[in-house]
Amino acid sequence: MSFLRAARAALTGYAALLPVLAVLVGLSLSCGNGTSTTPSAPNHGAYVTLPSKGVVQFLQIEGSTGALIPGPITPPTENISPTGLALMPSKKFLFAVNPRANTISIFNVASDGSLTLSGAPVQAGSGPSSCVIDPTGQFLLVTNSLSNNISVFSINASSGALTEIAGSPFWANTNPTNIVITHAGKFVFVTNPGIGMVTGYSLSSGVLTPIPGSPFFSGAGAAALTVDGSDRFLYVANPYAVNPLLTTVGNISGFNVDPNTGALTPILGTPFAATDGSGPTAITVDPTGRFVYATTPGSSFSIWCFSINPPNGQLTAVTGSPFSLTSGGLFALFDPSGNYFYIGSASGTAIAGYTYNPSTGSLTAVANSPFSVSVQPGGMVLTE
Numbered sequence: 001m002s003f004l005r006a007a008r009a010a011l012t013g014y015a016a017l018l019p020v021l022a023v024l025v026g027l028s029l030s031c032g033n034g035t036s037t038t039p040s041a042p043n044h045g046a047y048v049t050l051p052s053k054g055v056v057q058f059l060q061i062e063g064s065t066g067a068l069i070p071g072p073i074t075p076p077t078e079n080i081s082p083t084g085l086a087l088m089p090s091k092k093f094l095f096a097v098n099p100r101a102n103t104i105s106i107f108n109v110a111s112d113g114s115l116t117l118s119g120a121p122v123q124a125g126s127g128p129s130s131c132v133i134d135p136t137g138q139f140l141l142v143t144n145s146l147s148n149n150i151s152v153f154s155i156n157a158s159s160g161a162l163t164e165i166a167g168s169p170f171w172a173n174t175n176p177t178n179i180v181i182t183h184a185g186k187f188v189f190v191t192n193p194g195i196g197m198v199t200g201y202s203l204s205s206g207v208l209t210p211i212p213g214s215p216f217f218s219g220a221g222a223a224a225l226t227v228d229g230s231d232r233f234l235y236v237a238n239p240y241a242v243n244p245l246l247t248t249v250g251n252i253s254g255f256n257v258d259p260n261t262g263a264l265t266p267i268l269g270t271p272f273a274a275t276d277g278s279g280p281t282a283i284t285v286d287p288t289g290r291f292v293y294a295t296t297p298g299s300s301f302s303i304w305c306f307s308i309n310p311p312n313g314q315l316t317a318v319t320g321s322p323f324s325l326t327s328g329g330l331f332a333l334f335d336p337s338g339n340y341f342y343i344g345s346a347s348g349t350a351i352a353g354y355t356y357n358p359s360t361g362s363l364t365a366v367a368n369s370p371f372s373v374s375v376q377p378g379g380m381v382l383t384e
Contacts (some may be wrong), residue, residue: 044337045113049082049096049378056082056096058113066340066353068371072114083378084130089137093160097128097142106160122162124151125169129177135185139206143176143190152206170208173199173215178224182231187262191222198236200262211262218253219271223281229289232257233313237283237294249278252294254313272315274322277301281329287336291361295332295343302327305361318361326352337384344377
């Protein structure tokens with residue numbers, strides 16, 4: 001997946017509505033079978049929002065180790081609490097949604113990664129929580145969790161200026177939070193945690209048209225969602241769902257995505273649950289498209305890992321899963337440049353980093369992980 005896809009699977013909006021507890025501990029933990037391998041990659045970076053401080057910080061990613069090194073931070077702005085982030089494909093502009101002020105901040109990105117505000121914030125709907133840019137880089141989509149809709153803006157490629165398109169905002173059912181666009185840019189899906197549903201749209205020139213049959217039932221608390229690299233399968237983390245034959249609380253719903261209409265049909269065997277652990281609130285697919293990872297609070301049975309059966313999308317727990325490793329439920333995303341996996345914690349004020357084995361799915365903690373960001377992070381997006 002690209003950094004942008006991973007960022008979408010990160011739960012930036014839902015983190016502001018559903019705080020979870022996690023304590024990031026440990027230095028060199030590993031689990032599962034196999035040896036984790038990480039190819040050398042150039043240094044690059046990431047941005048993380050720190051809502052309680054009203055700032056966005058740049059983090060340099062050391063390509064050979066995956067270590068996160070603190071970089072420039074934006075000046076605090078009164079009444080701003082940035083959560084969701086989206087970075088232009090050109091990497092010239094960064095957008096951050098501010099649920100407290102109901103606005104979107106636009107930042108110019110300098111060559112050293114530092115950010116400067118570009119003009120006044122743009123008005124969004126009520127309670128903007130997450131945002132995403134379509135694959136063409138022309139449109140910014142923002143979920144407004146309190147006004148129950150999605151705002152769509154055209155992006156000026158030269159200035160980063162936002163202009164709301166005709167017909168926006170679009171109705172998105174109750175409490176839309178996490179949002180994802182398929183890699184081909186054809187369909188959009190958002191979670192509705194309050195009703196346990198997923199709302200789907202077709203996307204054309206920024207206009208959202210409801211998919212037939214939408215919304216689709218997923219499970220209690222539907223918190224986060226991700227699509228596989230082929231756009232054939234959609235997976236949703238349901239933190240409060242009850243599993244009749246298991247003590248585990250929470251599961252993952254799997255759906256087939258109709259390539260023509262975007263309609264969702266349940267994958268045979270769905271929902272899928274771990275044998276232990278509870279409450280997955282972040283979910284992502286690894287860059288190879290072989291594994292689904294769902295993360296939960298704490299460090300006991302906290303990272304669920306499933307292999308994807310390519311023909312039908314069914315999930316099978318890998319050896320050793322669920323992994324008892326430092327985790328969190330704010331966001332979970334992969335850095336394809338170096339096979340690094342980053343997880344945000346609500347209570348740990350830090351970001352845990354892992355390498356992963358692309359053959360077995362097992363994880364090994366990056367040296368000196370977790371990396372403190374001093375306060376609870378909101379969302380994270382990668383520059384590669």
